Amino acid sequence: LVLSTFVGALIVPPLEGVLPQTTELAHGSVMTLEITSGIIAIAGILIAAWLWLGKRTLVTSIANSAPGRFFGTWWFHAWGFDWLYDKVFVKPFLGIAWLLKSDPLNALMNIPAILSRFAGKGLLVSENGYLRWYVASMSIGAVVVLALLMVLR
Structure with missing residues (x-):
């Protein structure tokens, strides 16, 4: 506590040269x-x-009296701050939440999963138990790898 007070006293206020000097009361x-x-x-x-x-x-x-009833109602409704808070903070927040209820960022994260699902279905079609399909797909893969090696060199 003593050390923090000592260090705090050494800190110069950032607006010391901008604001006018105050005088202490006698x-x-x-x-x-x-x-x-x-x-x-x-x-x-x-x-x-x-x-x-x-x-x-x-x-x-x-x-x-009329002013008394007006002010009484106004004061019992917290000077209108509940209404103002509802209009300024609650309604816009609920509107933004309604717009984002479909969670568009999560939809972007679902794209790799959807692509994997379609790729899996495509590979499932090629899995038919015939040896000639497996040899043909390995041959196509080898041709693609050799073509890439030739292009990238």
């Missing part, structure tokens, strides 16, 4: 910021308790 300013933040948090808790633990007439009247 001790009094930091204390003022902390006290203000605490007061705002406590005030928010007290206002929420006053609104919700009392008779709630103000809250009920606001909730039953």
Whole structure:
């Protein structure tokens, strides 16, 4: 931990010359910021308790107004983020998955297997048990090998 902190302190930020230098807050300013933040948090808790633990007439009247119903519905639907997430991420993903359901890359990988199957069926036709077919196929193979040797030389 000490070594990583020491090494991390030696790393110069990459945008040090681009971004303006920041100044640290003075001790009094930091204390003022902390006290203000605490007061705002406590005030928010007290206002929420006053609104919700009392008779709630103000809250009920606001909730039953037209803007209150609109914002209530909007907030209960997560500010529309579920709808937006569905339209931006889920629907395009499902569309791409539907397009790729036949798996075209896998179809390319099936080509050697299909060629092997057809070659096997072709060789199966030549396997008939007659010796003359075997001698003829060996002779054709020898002619092809000799022709290749003559062409490649």
